[in-house]
Amino acid sequence: MSTLTTSSDKYSCSERLDDGRMIVNIGPQHPATHGTLRLLLELDGEYIVKCTPELGYLHSGFEKLGESMSYGQYMSVTDRMNYLSPLSNNIAYAEAVEKLLDIQVTERCKYIRVILAELSRIFDHLLNLGTQGIDLGAFTPFLWLFEEREKINSLFEMMTGHRFTTSFVRIGGMAADLPEGFDAEVKKFLGHFPKEIDNFEKMLTRNRIWMDRTKGVGVISQEDAVSYGLSGPNLRCTGFEWDIRKEDPYDCYDHFDFDIPVGANGDVYDRYLLRVEEMRQSVRIVLQALDNLPSGPVDLDNAKVRLPSKDNVYNRMESLIHHFKLIMDGHGLQPPKDREIYHCIESPNGELGFYIVSDGTGKPYRVRTRPPSFIHYQVVPMMIEGRLISDMVAVLSSLNLIAGELDR
Amino acid sequence: MPQGETALKKIKDKFNDSILAVVTFRNETQALVKKKDLYPIMQFLRDEQELFFNCLVNLTAVDRLELSDTHRFEMVYHLHSYRTNDRICIKTPVDENDLTVKSMTSLWKTANWQEREVYDLYGITFEDHPDMRRILLWEGYDGYPLRKDYPLRGRGEREKFNEYLDNIKR
Numbered sequence: 001m002s003t004l005t006t007s008s009d010k011y012s013c014s015e016r017l018d019d020g021r022m023i024v025n026i027g028p029q030h031p032a033t034h035g036t037l038r039l040l041l042e043l044d045g046e047y048i049v050k051c052t053p054e055l056g057y058l059h060s061g062f063e064k065l066g067e068s069m070s071y072g073q074y075m076s077v078t079d080r081m082n083y084l085s086p087l088s089n090n091i092a093y094a095e096a097v098e099k100l101l102d103i104q105v106t107e108r109c110k111y112i113r114v115i116l117a118e119l120s121r122i123f124d125h126l127l128n129l130g131t132q133g134i135d136l137g138a139f140t141p142f143l144w145l146f147e148e149r150e151k152i153n154s155l156f157e158m159m160t161g162h163r164f165t166t167s168f169v170r171i172g173g174m175a176a177d178l179p180e181g182f183d184a185e186v187k188k189f190l191g192h193f194p195k196e197i198d199n200f201e202k203m204l205t206r207n208r209i210w211m212d213r214t215k216g217v218g219v220i221s222q223e224d225a226v227s228y229g230l231s232g233p234n235l236r237c238t239g240f241e242w243d244i245r246k247e248d249p250y251d252c253y254d255h256f257d258f259d260i261p262v263g264a265n266g267d268v269y270d271r272y273l274l275r276v277e278e279m280r281q282s283v284r285i286v287l288q289a290l291d292n293l294p295s296g297p298v299d300l301d302n303a304k305v306r307l308p309s310k311d312n313v314y315n316r317m318e319s320l321i322h323h324f325k326l327i328m329d330g331h332g333l334q335p336p337k338d339r340e341i342y343h344c345i346e347s348p349n350g351e352l353g354f355y356i357v358s359d360g361t362g363k364p365y366r367v368r369t370r371p372p373s374f375i376h377y378q379v380v381p382m383m384i385e386g387r388l389i390s391d392m393v394a395v396l397s398s399l400n401l402i403a404g405e406l407d408r
Numbered sequence: 409m410p411q412g413e414t415a416l417k418k419i420k421d422k423f424n425d426s427i428l429a430v431v432t433f434r435n436e437t438q439a440l441v442k443k444k445d446l447y448p449i450m451q452f453l454r455d456e457q458e459l460f461f462n463c464l465v466n467l468t469a470v471d472r473l474e475l476s477d478t479h480r481f482e483m484v485y486h487l488h489s490y491r492t493n494d495r496i497c498i499k500t501p502v503d504e505n506d507l508t509v510k511s512m513t514s515l516w517k518t519a520n521w522q523e524r525e526v527y528d529l530y531g532i533t534f535e536d537h538p539d540m541r542r543i544l545l546w547e548g549y550d551g552y553p554l555r556k557d558y559p560l561r562g563r564g565e566r567e568k569f570n571e572y573l574d575n576i577k578r
Contacts, residue, residue: 056544063529064553068560099434226462226490229518240490247493338475339433342466342486342497355484357470365475370466370486378521407544 021049026392028057034131034396035403037377046388051381055374058407066367070332071097071171074367079165081369082405084127085120087156088347090169095250096343096354097171100335103305107294109173110252115186115289116159116168117251117345118282122193123152124348124400125275132272132397133204136213141203148196151189158182171333172306173299183290190283197279205273214268218383218395221266228382229375232350233278234399237263237270244346251345256288268398278348305333332362340366349373349400373406412437412496415459423449428501438497440482446500447510453487453496454515461487461496464516467523469502469530473556480504481532485512502532511537529554 027038036057042050062081066074078093079086091113098105105113130145153163158179160168168175204210220230222238235242243260245253261277263270300306303322312319325331337360344353350372357366376399384392410432416439420427426445431438441449453461466486473480479501488495502509511534512519523534524543531552533540542549551558565572 056546059544061553064558064560067556102434224517227517229464229516242490336433339431340438340470340484341434341436342495344465351465353466353486355466355468355486359475366470368466368468374521374525375518378518 020044028054034401035406037396037401037403037406039380039392041389041392043389046390048384048387048389048392051384051392053377053380055377055403056407058403060408062408063366063368066364068363070329070362071364072326072332074364075169075171076165076167078369079167080404081371081408082124082347082349082352082373082402083165084402085124085348086165087116087120087168088124088345088352090167091117091251092343092345092347092352093354094169094171095345096341096356097333097335099343100339100341100356100358101171101305101333103172103300103302105173105300106296106298107252108177108296109298109300111289111293112174112178112298113169113251114253114256115286118285118289119152119155119186121282121348122279123149125279126152128397128400129200129272129275132268132394135393135397136210138204138207138210141200144196144200148193155182155185155189158185170299170306172302173297177298178293183293186286186290190287193283194280197276201276205276211269213390214272214394214398216265216267216269217387217391218268218271218398219266220379220383224379224382225266228379230350230379231372231375232346232348233271233274234350234376236261237274238266239264244344244351250343253285255292256285258285258288268394271398330362334362335360342370344370347372349402349405350376352405369405369408371405371408373401373403374408377401377406410435410437411494412439414492415453415461415494415496418456418459419449419452422452436495436497438499440499440501443500443502443509446483446498447512449498450485450487450512450515453498458492459489459494460491461489461494462516463488463490464512464518464522465495467512467519467526469526469532469554471530471554471556481507481530483509483526483532507532508535509533510535513537528552531555 022043024041024043026041028036038054040052041048062077065077075090075093078089081089126145126149130142134142156166157163159182160166220238222240225235225238239262241260241262246260258281261274263274307326308319308322313323335358340357342353342355344351352372353370355368356364359365380395383395416437423445426442426449427439428442429440453459464485465488468484470482470484472482481502483500483502485498509532511523521543523537526532527540528542528544529552
């Protein structure tokens with residue numbers, strides 16, 4: 001419809017058309033949209049006739065920034081993309097650069113990355129399930145899940161020093177090794193966490209109101225899901241079994257024994273159940289990784305890639321020179337000239353990929369994030385047109401759209 | 409065998425003169441093809457039964473101004489086949505004087521918004537695109553930020569912000 005564009009000069013929040021339909025603007029500041037998302041809805045009573053999503057309210061030019069920062073500096077920018085699971089983004093970027101440089105990190109580093117990635121997955125799903133609940137009116141499970149998130153925040157703080165945007169992964173290793181007592185704390189948390197998931201499920205899974213509001217809502221077929229490029233839980237809820245951790249294992253995921261939950265109907269209820277089950281599987285993976293954690297160094301011993309330890313820098317000439325050559329402007333990493341790679345991981349949201357073009361200098365020529373949220377936001381009109389406004393809220397929260405990753 | 413090798417062989421069998429260059433790097437295959445043959449090649453990759461690249465993973469553009477190449481822009485498409493777990497990267501040069509490429513929206517619906525983003529940030533338009541308008545920046549924005557000649561710190565918007573506020577239509 002030509003009336004439904006944003007180039008209208010009227011900034012009122014709703015407009016009545018001649019045949020009784022209304023155009024309602026939802027967002028960009030709105031508690032039900034997760035982040036700065038905007039929807040223009042054309043309503044016939046309470047039924048949505050047409051929907052136009054708008055984005056870009058959080059666009060910060062991350063890709064342009066990447067062209068002026070060195071590879072190591074860009075790590076802290078990747079935190080800010082999917083800010084609910086920052087460690088996953090760090091891991092994806094570090095692995096992409098390691099693929100470009102053709103280096104392999106140590107076994108211990110891979111296991112630690114798996115532990116942190118799975119804890120981030122639990123972290124992300126806890127928030128998403130809590131907000132799915134609160135958007136539809138269930139306040140209590142939201143607070144219970146946030147209590148669990150606080151415990152994971154303390155674990156991250158113990159490990160990295162930050163609760164939130166951690167920037168902990170480095171190219172060629174990690175910023176530091178696991179602190180003492182970390183695995184005991186994690187096991188203590190994981191000891192009672194499955195019971196907390198059970199308590200949470202008692203509130204919602206067989207709840208009559210929850211099932212009425214989420215079953216059959218926001219359905220997407222398998223062909224549409226594949227054509228629209230969905231990935232992660234949004235693809236698996238349609239019955240399509242695809243998880244990069246199983247099909248194309250990176251970071252020694254093939255050493256662990258875990259299952260991939262797959263939905264059946266492709267609706268909001270299936271996405272909810274899938275995320276709950278994924279949290280349980282993540283607990284399994286972390287326990288296995290902690291039990292089998294290999295010893296050894298976390299960082300690579302390659303001075304062209306990873307900074308030498310401070311002790312060496314202060315006492316040995318060659319370490320000082322290596323430190324200089326990695327940090328100073330004009331030097332830095334030396335990837336091959338005019339080569340590009342694409343590397344993706346299974347982030348909690350779906351397939352998060354980095355496409356990096358290098359020109360031989362220490363700054364990337366082009367860094368592109370393949371953002372799952374951006375691609376998932378495209379299916380929102382298809383899912384909600386013809387349905388009620390209250391279904392729009394359920395669908396938006398179930399897709400796990402994160403504005404930082406959407407807009408970059 | 410690197411990823412995309414079988415697909416590349418089949419493309420060479422059918423469209424031999426369309427391929428301008430092939431790079432195999434870190435187990436990935438990247439093929440540079442002529443712009444006029446891009447759509448037939450993509451359709452072949454999607455529909456051919458043994459290849460079946462049913463997922464367009466990533467669609468983006470690169471501004472090759474500083475890599476001193478023959479063409480200014482390059483469109484990059486990463487394809488993935490769920491059936492064979494194969495990946496391939498198809499690229500095509502886009503010259504500065506002819507900034508149009510055929511849209512892939514009819515083959516993969518995910519191309520819709522990704523092409524809008526390329527238009528928004530680079531200025532490359534797509535033929536037969538159902539909805540060619542800016543997506544991340546607002547309508548009426550003048551300029552294409554991700555091009556290499558667009559300055560990182562902007563064009564003085566921060567210094568002249570108060571004037572800008574006074575001048576926009578309310």
